[in-house]
Amino acid sequence: MNINLAAELVGLDRIINSDPVAITFFIGYMAMLASAVFFFVERGSVDGKWKLSLLVSGLITGIAAVHYYYMRDFYMQTGTSPTAFRYVDWTLTVPLMCVEFYLLTKPFGAKGSTLTKLILASVVMLVTGYIGETSGIDSNIMWGIFSTLGYLYIVYEVFAGDIAALAKGSNSPALARAMFLLKIFITLGWSIYPIGYMVLPGNLLSGMFEVSSIDLFYNIADAVNKIGFGLVIYSVAVAETAKNKKALA
Numbered sequence: 001m002n003i004n005l006a007a008e009l010v011g012l013d014r015i016i017n018s019d020p021v022a023i024t025f026f027i028g029y030m031a032m033l034a035s036a037v038f039f040f041v042e043r044g045s046v047d048g049k050w051k052l053s054l055l056v057s058g059l060i061t062g063i064a065a066v067h068y069y070y071m072r073d074f075y076m077q078t079g080t081s082p083t084a085f086r087y088v089d090w091t092l093t094v095p096l097m098c099v100e101f102y103l104l105t106k107p108f109g110a111k112g113s114t115l116t117k118l119i120l121a122s123v124v125m126l127v128t129g130y131i132g133e134t135s136g137i138d139s140n141i142m143w144g145i146f147s148t149l150g151y152l153y154i155v156y157e158v159f160a161g162d163i164a165a166l167a168k169g170s171n172s173p174a175l176a177r178a179m180f181l182l183k184i185f186i187t188l189g190w191s192i193y194p195i196g197y198m199v200l201p202g203n204l205l206s207g208m209f210e211v212s213s214i215d216l217f218y219n220i221a222d223a224v225n226k227i228g229f230g231l232v233i234y235s236v237a238v239a240e241t242a243k244n245k246k247a248l249a
């Protein structure tokens with residue numbers, strides 16, 4: 001039998017046997033694609049100053065949709081984690097989420113240097129995370145700790161650093177509401193990723209879950225965080241647009 005066909009049948013068999021990891025790759029792909037279309041189309045119905053934020057939300061979910069298309073295929077063909085695709089995706093989408101924080105606080109004085117710090121911290125988090133995932137059983141805890149430092153720095157900026165100070169000084173109820181929800185995303189939502197990472201052989205949760213469940217954690221976290229983050233920004237944009245219309249009428 002043709003090798004590709006054989007691989008495809010193995011993949012189909014996996015879905016038919018209801019492999020939850022495979023199913024989340026399929027759902028993740030469709031959900032990201034649908035969200036990207038939604039954010040791009042809805043961009044037309046909000047005030048000008050929100051259009052760039054919705055564009056970025058559309059790019060985040062759109063970039064993820066393309067990677068999910070390939071990750072899903074890779075997983076179906078090999079039954080292993082598409083680690084490289086995953087990190088390429090995060091390297092593009094996490095900095096774009098930093099851009100969302102920057103855009104939200106820019107009307108209240110956010111500087112480029114704040115954005116640079118957030119992006120550098122996310123690069124540290126992702127480069128060390130990737131090394132940890134590929135470095136094997138002896139050193140993934142150490143690299144995981146380095147990566148967590150990058151993550152904690154982002155949390156710090158949002159809760160107590162530049163972003164927090166700008167949000168506080170803004171006196172904008174809309175921004176306060178958005179920040180409240182985004183803080184939940186970056187603490188609870190983003191913490192799903194290090195928990196998934198701890199499933200790696202040699203790490204703290206190894207043995208409690210199958211190794212393949214790392215993708216289950218990552219797929220669920222991606223859907224929650226990328227789509228949820230976008231929806232928070234969308235809801236603030238819609239509320240502010242309606243308020244402006246009323247003020248003008």
Ligand SMILES: *C/C=C(C)/C=C/C=C(C)/C=C/C1=C(C)CCCC1(C)C
Binds near residue numbers: 145147148193222
């Ligand atoms: C859309 C993708 C997002 C929001 C990805 C976020 C990823 C993380 C917050 C990853 C964090 C990690 C650690 C804090 C330690 C272990 C290694 C990582 C990279 C999984």
